[in-house]
Amino acid sequence: QVQLVQSGAEVKKPGASVKVSCKASGYTFISYGISWVRQAPGQGLEWMGWISAYNGNTNYAQKFQGRVTMTTETSTSTAYMEMTSLTSDDTAVYFCARANSGSSNFDSWGQGTLVTVSS
Amino acid sequence: QSVLTQPPSASGTPGQRVTISCSGSSSNIGSNYVYWYQQLPGTAPKLLMYRSNQRPSGVPDRFSGSKSGTSASLAISGLRSEDEADYYCAAWDDSLSGPVFGGGTKLTVL
Numbered sequence: 059q060v061q062l063v064q065s066g067a068e069v070k071k072p073g074a075s076v077k078v079s080c081k082a083s084g085y086t087f088i089s090y091g092i093s094w095v096r097q098a099p100g101q102g103l104e105w106m107g108w109i110s111a112y113n114g115n116t117n118y119a120q121k122f123q124g125r126v127t128m129t130t131e132t133s134t135s136t137a138y139m140e141m142t143s144l145t146s147d148d149t150a151v152y153f154c155a156r157a158n159s160g161s162s163n164f165d166s167w168g169q170g171t172l173v174t175v176s177s
Numbered sequence: 178q179s180v181l182t183q184p185p186s187a188s189g190t191p192g193q194r195v196t197i198s199c200s201g202s203s204s205n206i207g208s209n210y211v212y213w214y215q216q217l218p219g220t221a222p223k224l225l226m227y228r229s230n231q232r233p234s235g236v237p238d239r240f241s242g243s244k245s246g247t248s249a250s251l252a253i254s255g256l257r258s259e260d261e262a263d264y265y266c267a268a269w270d271d272s273l274s275g276p277v278f279g280g281g282t283k284l285t286v287l
Contacts, residue, residue: 093276095222102179102265102278102279102280102281103214103222103265103267103278103281104278105275105276105277105278107275108275117274117275119273119275120273153221153222155222160269161269161276162209162210162211162212162267162268162269162276162277163210163212163224163227163228164212164214164222164224164267165224165227165233166224167221167222167223168221169220169221170221
């Protein structure tokens with residue numbers, strides 16, 4: 059069965075960076091991409107970007123370009139999302155989800171990682 | 178402000194049929210498939226409907242989806258208490274070159 063397991067909760071100070079991991083199992087990692095979606099407290103879902111696990115190609119939402127970097131490590135079937143210059147507005151649960159390029163079909167999701175930005 | 182528009186709330190009694198709407202534009206719903214996600218309290222979203230009207234394995238046939246023009250809807254018949262959740266629609270947006278979500282609809286089973 060497809061499973062995406064994310065790293066644990068993080069507490070960061072404003073201006074810091076955070077790196078969240080998403081370890082995939084149960085399928086051929088390089089056959090799909092990984093999207094990252096975040097959800098601020100009490101708010102809806104917001105797509106951040108996508109990375110191909112096959113060749114590392116990325117597609118970032120304009121809002122996050124320059125501040126978010128998505129990478130993958132095929133040897134461990136793990137995807138990473140790093141965000142810099144954190145502010146309190148970045149406090150949210152961050153989800154990874156399996157997805158192909160050009161698709162809104164997120165067929166498997168990680169459990170989510172809470173990132174809290176507070177001084 | 179979400180690109181796709183959903184009503185913030187919906188409700189029904191057990192056994193009833195409820196419908197949740199999702200309105201977009203020609204660059205998203207009008208030219209691409211719609212996907213629906215169910216998010217139970219405190220959990221990750223789960224794919225509920227793909228390609229506008231297809232149910233993944235394991236999703237009861239009480240759930241159905243449809244799309245017409247730049248709008249889509251999710252119908253739930255035979256409403257059950259365990260259907261109480263947030264529901265989100267999503268579609269690829271050709272102008273933004275990425276997926277967009279609706280703001281979500283909180284379904285309450287009375």
